[in-house]
Amino acid sequence: MKGTFLYLVAGLMLIGGGLVWLALFHGIQASSAKPLLDQKKSEAVSEPFSQNDSTVPSTPPSVYVPILMYHYIRDYQDRTDDPLGIQLSVSPKTLDKQLSVLKDAGYETISLEDFAKGKYKPKSLIITFDDGYDDHYTNALPILEKYQTTATFFIVSGFLGRTGYMTTPQVQQLRLAGMEIGGHTAIHLNLANAQYEKAIDEISTSVRSYDPVFSYPSGKYNPVTLDIVSGLGIKAAVTTNLGVATEKSSLYELPRIRVKEKTDLLKRINEEIAIAKRQLVPSQRSKD
Numbered sequence: 339m340k341g342t343f344l345y346l347v348a349g350l351m352l353i354g355g356g357l358v359w360l361a362l363f364h365g366i367q368a369s370s371a372k373p374l375l376d377q378k379k380s381e382a383v384s385e386p387f388s389q390n391d392s393t394v395p396s397t398p399p400s401v402y403v404p405i406l407m408y409h410y411i412r413d414y415q416d417r418t419d420d421p422l423g424i425q426l427s428v429s430p431k432t433l434d435k436q437l438s439v440l441k442d443a444g445y446e447t448i449s450l451e452d453f454a455k456g457k458y459k460p461k462s463l464i465i466t467f468d469d470g471y472d473d474h475y476t477n478a479l480p481i482l483e484k485y486q487t488t489a490t491f492f493i494v495s496g497f498l499g500r501t502g503y504m505t506t507p508q509v510q511q512l513r514l515a516g517m518e519i520g521g522h523t524a525i526h527l528n529l530a531n532a533q534y535e536k537a538i539d540e541i542s543t544s545v546r547s548y549d550p551v552f553s554y555p556s557g558k559y560n561p562v563t564l565d566i567v568s569g570l571g572i573k574a575a576v577t578t579n580l581g582v583a584t585e586k587s588s589l590y591e592l593p594r595i596r597v598k599e600k601t602d603l604l605k606r607i608n609e610e611i612a613i614a615k616r617q618l619v620p621s622q623r624s625k626d
């Protein structure tokens with residue numbers, strides 16, 4: 339009789355323990371990415387961006403950091419059969435000239451991770467290259483080295499070694515040259531429509547071997563993506579929203595300036611800084 343009772347108590351304890359474990363496990367899964375983001379959100383909310391509240395004095399940012407966005411570095415302007423390709427291409431000669439102009443204007447490049455840590459220089463600039471094309475190694479790297487400029491390269495990890503893309507050893511060479519390497523998912527996934535588990539897998543896979551910085555493929559993301567990126571310990575992520583970054587920018591929604599072959603770069607940068615001084619947030623502006 340006593341033995342049966344003990345078995346009953348032990349059984350109930352096992353079931354109870356299992357239920358507690360299940361509740362905890364699911365709770366942890368559902369909230370693992372959240373605490374960091376909630377912290378970021380509250381930081382963002384505390385910034386004086388709220389134009390509706392006239393009692394809050396609005397101070398302009400003190401740091402303006404242009405983040406340039408490049409794709410292909412290649413001679414492509416005569417390829418009239420591919421207008422999109424032209425839009426995404428800057429010739430090596432033009433990149434050389436742009437870096438020369440920026441250097442003469444006193445700009446100094448920093449990494450995204452430094453930006454996230456608040457390590458600014460007097461005139462900081464971040465240069466980014468999306469997608470991991472092989473011309474980043476063959477064409478962009480020698481020019482960057484010529485001007486002793488650093489840059490951030492966002493690699494689509496599943497495309498490494500494909501025709502037109504860098505190989506793993508080439509990415510290692512970029513790294514050895516002092517470049518920052520970040521993730522851009524494994525298959526250039528549209529994160530705005532992606533399943534939760536798939537998004538986590540794609541983002542974490544693409545940053546696993548690299549620096550903790552990320553670029554949303556085609557600039558597409560949603561609030562859950564922001565949760566995931568911050569929850570994975572990524573320090574900064576760039577969008578295709580137009581603007582310059584400031585110390586008030588959300589580190590997971592950093593705006594960039596798209597550079598094209600014919601972009602008058604200093605003029606564009608100064609226009610964007612002037613707009614940032616008026617404190618328009620990137621989401622209120624159209625994409626370039």
Ligand SMILES: [Zn+2]
Nearest residue numbers: 468469555556
């Ligand atoms: Zn891309």
